[in-house]
Amino acid sequence: MLDPYLGGGSGPAAGGAGGGGPARGGVGGAGWSTDPIDLSGLKTINADLSLTARTARWDRIQVGDSALAVTLAGGVLKADLSRMALYGGSGSGSVEIDAAGAVPAVKAGFRLSGLDAHPFLTDAADFKWLEGVAAADLDLTTAGASQAQMIGALDGTARLDFADGAIRGINIPKMVRGLSIETLLGWHSVEVEKTDFSSLGASFRIRNGIAETTDLALAGPLVRMSGRGTTDMPARTLDWRVEPEVVPTLEGQAPAPRKKGETRDLAGLGVPIVIRGSWANPAIYPDIEGILDNPEAAYRKLEAIGGDLVKILKAKPDEALATAAGKAIEQATGGRTQIDVQKVLEGEVNDQDVLKAVEEGFGLPQGLLGSFGLGKKKD
Template identity: 45%
Template sequence: MRNQIFAQVESTTGYRIRVSGPVDITLFPSLDLVAEDVGIAQPASGSDAEFATAKTLKFGLMLRGLLDGKMRVTDLTLLDPVIAVPKTQAKAAPAAQPGAVPGAADNAPVGGGDATSVADKLKNLTLDKLVIENGTVILPPSGDTPGKRIERLNLEAALPAYDQPLSFDVAAVVDGKAMQANGSISNFGQFLEGAPARVALTVDAPDTLDAKASMSGTATYQNDILTLSQFSAKSGDKTLSGTAVYQDGTATLSPFTATAGRDTFAGKAIYKDNIVTVSPLRANVRGTLLSGSVRANLANKVPYVEAALAAKTLDVNALTGTAKSKPSSGAGGGGGGNGKSGGAASSAWSNAKIDFSPLKLLNGKFSISAEQLIYDQIKISPVTVQAVLNGGKLNATLSKFNLYNGTGNATIVVDASGKTPAQRVQLTLAKFDARPLLMDAAGFERLEGRGTVSLDLNAYGASQRAIVSALGGKANLEFTDGAIRGVNIAQMMRNLGTGIVEGWQGGEREKTDFASLGASFTVAKGNATTKDLHLIGPLVRMSGTGTVNLPAKHLNFRVDPQLVASLEGQGGKKDLSGLGVPVMIVGPWAKPKIYPDIKGILENPAAAYERFKAFGDGVAKLPGLEKIDKTGALKNVIKDGKVDKDALMDGIGGLLGGSQPQAAPAPAPQATVEPDAAPKAKRTKKSKTAKKKSKKDLQKDAAEEAAKQLLDSFLGN
């Protein structure tokens, strides 16, 4: 009886059943069969290899109705089955043979893909319950990649009648992730004949989806092609709608529209052999419009993605959800007249952990181009970013980009493969407009001119403070044909003796023009040190050394500004002797204290005096002095080819925006009381002689007296 039953199953379905264990058969009131150690093969496929095995097979069949050709299966249960799904093969439709009888293909094996024959058999079949317990399903391989495994599969399905819905409820673990699903297909038998049917599906996959997903639509199955049209799916705030087609192992989604929150995506997607290709792709991500293509290989645990995207404006702030820093309200990094520091300069570095883990979620190559890129307050246009991501290491390059009328190249490396993330930035930027860039980057508006910058910096850490504290490398900065706004260095030198200066000296209209301003820095553990800070401008030279403590945002500089007897700007010499006072710049960079290094002057006052004399001799040789002396303050300095020291003293004061204090007159000798008449004449004569003598003495000692007055003024008397 067992052999007859299995032979009938093979004849009806095309599947051969092997039973190696015991078989229990009950005939009344229904036919019930329990078999141990069962295997199933499909001889029609050309192989006797079993594609399914089970520890136990249970089969129940109502005897009533069998004589009428009606088969009611009350129970079909597989315990601990292992099912290897055979790979589907595309087959051409066979040509019709002359004299062929319609319906002759009804006896073709079900596995042959003839849905009509299956539908015909279902007309006389009902299935009360199909159960799989603790099953394993192995999907077809893709190339050299083994097929995915579905484990701990528990399935329960039912088909009450041919024109009734097929319903199912399934739970399984896919790639180590648990999921549950239930759904239905209306009028299932007619669906197999090619009629459209409504389908519904609900999926709960907490390891993959943020919320339960539901899908509904209309499906048709004809000529081995499954089409799902006008479907819509939803999971939380994410939606997907469109038309999907599955044929010969390839799923095509075209057109489709997807949303994730307020972000939208549209285009065409194809899935085959674990590879998803989306081309073309159109997206609106947080207000940024993107277009291009994406290709993802999902065969491995870490997907490999290749993407080429373009945008008109690429707003990194919007894409990352990072708020723009507030630029300074006019004070910039230098404090300003209101004594308030700029926003970017005054805030402390954050200790908040930066999440670099997304770099480990993907591998691949990325190309992004934009007419304009916005990062924080900085604007770059145009820009092309080429990036490679592998094993948590990101290598990105920006080639030949334009930035504030300058051109540059940059390389950014972030290595998150180890325990502590490491970073490196290499940047060259030439001939950019300094003031708008510094305003947008740091809220600093005190510097104008054309800038050239080169950076090669490295760091490690997972927060702003950690990265800045570990910063090392080199940096070079050079600015030409510009000015320092809000400060007049020459005037500041004249007034240095008034005491410690809080913040930058001068008002908004003050300027120190320069032909060149720059420095090179060596950076170690967040401290940037320079020994060649320099400024060259008309009548002003400056050199200096110092350190910028980046973690503390603190300055410690000693600079030596000098008034020099030269109108040369661009190309001017750095080693001209001049009249100067060393200046200390110390404190937080948002509001440093600037004060004269009096100690340094007093250590060698003779040198200061000699520099003054050289300065006076140099002024006599200046050509075109009227170019800078618009006030006429120096017009009387040179007389008969010689320098009038008194006029020079007053002229320098006028040139720098004020008059120098005059020497206090010598106190008159104490008078004696004498009669009014005689003594009066005597005093008058004596007075004339003294006046004559004083004039002669002043002419003789003019240089020394003028030097004393000027030094007294500089040193605050």
């Protein structure tokens, strides 16, 4: 009913099941829309309405059975949603859209629970990493003449909680236990992999579209994890550092993640992980410096678990490993660097320049590979 007055977001809705293609002016692969949002219709009428709706839509977000009270006067629309159904859950909230000025401004507050997280996040932000049952508390303000400007001007707070779900694309316990040459070269997301959790939550402070958290907490059958980081919504990028504690078996949960200043015995093998880059396909790699703040304890723990990395450092690597590492280096450097990985790993060459280039290329601490005995000519 209000679509003629609200302007943008006229593309086809993806619906509560998360299907359908990108909407015009929506959140397609190219980023946020810069098309002007036309809210001039709000200045043409005054109204005071109580409404019920079976469906409602804004851009790709689909809302089900809802009850709302709407007032519209002088180009300012205020809507109080006493109930709304969306993505298998429910919620309530309020929205104020001020189109009276030169630049539209929006104020919104929502309390949501029981949402199917994956389709909701896919439709709302083209974010496809999470699944589970979601709850959210949102208090946000913004202003702008386009979707991109509004995302860049977002301010406020948010609290997100997920239950009985998974992080898609990565299996953190498997990655940490399967330490290998990939630990130095970085991990890759794999669509079929998952990290299951029973709970995942974080609170965010949002300024100019950049959401920052310091209290990420995850608990699952094989891993517990704490973390902090920023999500740059205008750029659609992540910069996170998380500390998982992996359980050796299914027999019990891991202890709580180590806090700064606590004993560094690396119980449960807590390997800090960096998640950085585009939120559609970020780079995921271990924080090597975090491991090396107590190298003796880390090495003993790696030996006890029998990680492949220790085997590599103790024994001559086979040709398959060198081939895999060579491919990873070629991919990372765009084929511009030719390195005989087999000889470097075996220590048959003394090419510190090569090792330095590899360290710089992968963001590793200077001298790390040499400290493991790599690149030293044999006697």
